[in-house]
Amino acid sequence: MTTAADRSRRPRRPAWAGRNYSLLTAAAFLTNGGSQAALIASAFAVLEAGGDSGDVGLVAAARTLPLVLFLLIGGAVADRLPRHRVMVAANALNCVSQGVFAVLVLAGEPRLWQMMLLTALGGTGQAFFSPAAEGMLLSSVHGEQAGRAFAVFRMAMQGAALGGAALGGALVAAVGPGWVLAADAAAFAVAGALRSFLDVSHIPPRAPGAGLLADLREGWREFAGRPWLWGIVTQFAVANAVIGAADAVYGPLVARDHLGGAGPWGLALAFFGAGTVGGALLMTRWKPRRLLLAGTLCVFPMALPAAALAVPAPVGVLCAVMFTAGATVEVFGVSWMTALHQEIPEEKLSRVSAYDWFGSVALLPVATSLAGPAESAFGRTAALWGCAALVVVVTAAVLCVPDVRRLRRRTTTVVQGAAGSADAESPVGGLG
Structure with missing residues (x-):
């Protein structure tokens, strides 16, 4: 018989890990791990169907294009x-698209246009899902432990990505890409079922709006009216683009020519993933008072991988650099989510998140497409040093924004309303 004393000895969830938070974290763990495995599987599916590296790039671009096109609409719809x-x-759309992709691969030789279409449907689902998911997560956490909650969530996400990439590569080799894609479809189905149990009774009913365009304009005003917000999004539009080009284009080439091939490069990427988990673990304990100042200072080490590839540094040094970059970018990530949670009104969270996501991915296709011409024009070493320099320059520039240096973590209860966040008592933090 279970007694009251036995129940009292059972481990309890922390106060900040409520029902919605737990469901969101479990579902995100499933889909993030599955999606990382599916990225590897889709590339090998293209190659096994007779495609080349250019075809792999086309399938990848087919996912990115609708993501960029529909993100802002997705944010308005989610609010x-x-x-x-x-x-x-969105999970249902991803489940169906990945399921059909898996059937085509298992049945024979899928055509390139079919793989591009199905991948584009997955990107469309992601465009609507991401702003809604971020808004839901930010609204599910309250109180002073918000930063810790976001750190644990990101640690679960990064751990799933690291494990999914490793397991996905092994499974593609063992059972083929079709079954890995099928497993990803199943993960989306389970995650969608979990998310259907989310409780939204705490969220005020949406007042009838004037239309989708009016919602987009209102979101833009919220975004453009906060210099710290658009300044950092602009910073990461450039930083993500050049880092993505360095990792996706130059990294494999440097590994092939100087480091011994794909194995050492895969090891370096694994160290980056491990660094992100370590950084999230750190942020479960550390609460920097000046959120964005601490986070932005931790963006500077993101220039180190491109610099190490430019040298090129030995594999051991590159792995250490990648671990450091992964850890520090998570410090920024948790600080950034905490700032959004603290400063943005609940009813506008998804639209602001959509502008954030849009800035993060909009220039990435441009940078990766220009990486080859830049190498031809300036040389690979100079192009890599240019990537590192741009990260340093845009990060230094955003530190010139006063609100980035001054925004502080609030320690009193925050009440979010249509006019923005305000402390219920006299503010401890804030701007100025």
Whole structure:
């Protein structure tokens, strides 16, 4: 018989890990791990169907293009409709697209246009899912432990990505890409079912709006009216683009020519993933008072991988650099989520998140497409040093924004309203 004393000895969830938070974290763990494995599987599916590296790039671009095109609309929709319904619908679309992709691969030789179309549907689902998911997560956490909650969530995400990439490569080799894609479809189905149980009763009903365009304009005003917000999004538009080009284009080439091939490069990427988990673990304990100042200072080490590839540094040094970059970027990531949670009104979270996501991915296709011409024009070493320099320059520039240096973590209860966040008592932090 279970006694009251036995129940009292059972481990309890922390106060900040409520029902919604737990469901969101479990579902994100499933889909992030599955998606990382599916990225590897889709590339090998293209190659096994007779495609080349150019075809792999086309399939990857087919996912990115609708992601960029529909992100802002997805954010407006997520602030207009119940967010959990948007998330479940997006998961259903991803489940169907990956399931059909898996069937085509298992049945024979899928055609390139079919793989591009199905990948584009997955990117469309992601465009609607991401702003809704971020808005839902930010609204599910309250109180002084928000930073710790975001750190644990990101640690679960990064751990899933690291494990998914490793397991995905092994499974593709063992059972083939089709079954890995099928497993990813199943992960989306389970995650969608979990997200259907989210409780949105705490979220105020949405007032009837004037239309989708009006919602987009209102989101833009919220975004453009905060210099720290658009300044950092602009910074990461450039930083993500050049880092993505260095990792996706130059990294494999440097590994092939100087480091011994794909194995050492894969090891370096694994160290980056391990660094992100370590950084998230650090942020479960550390609460920097000046959120964005601490986070932005931790962006500077993101220039180190490109610099190490430019030298090129030995594999051991590159792995250490990648671990450091992964850890420090997570310090920024947790600080950034905490700032959004603290400063952005709940009813505008998804639209602001959409502008954030849009800035993060908009220039990435441009940078990767220009990486080859830049190498031809300036040489690979100079192009890599240029990537590192751009990260340093844009990060130094955003530190010139006063709000980035001054925004502080609030320690009193925050009440979010239509006019923005305000402390229920006299503010401890804030701007100025």
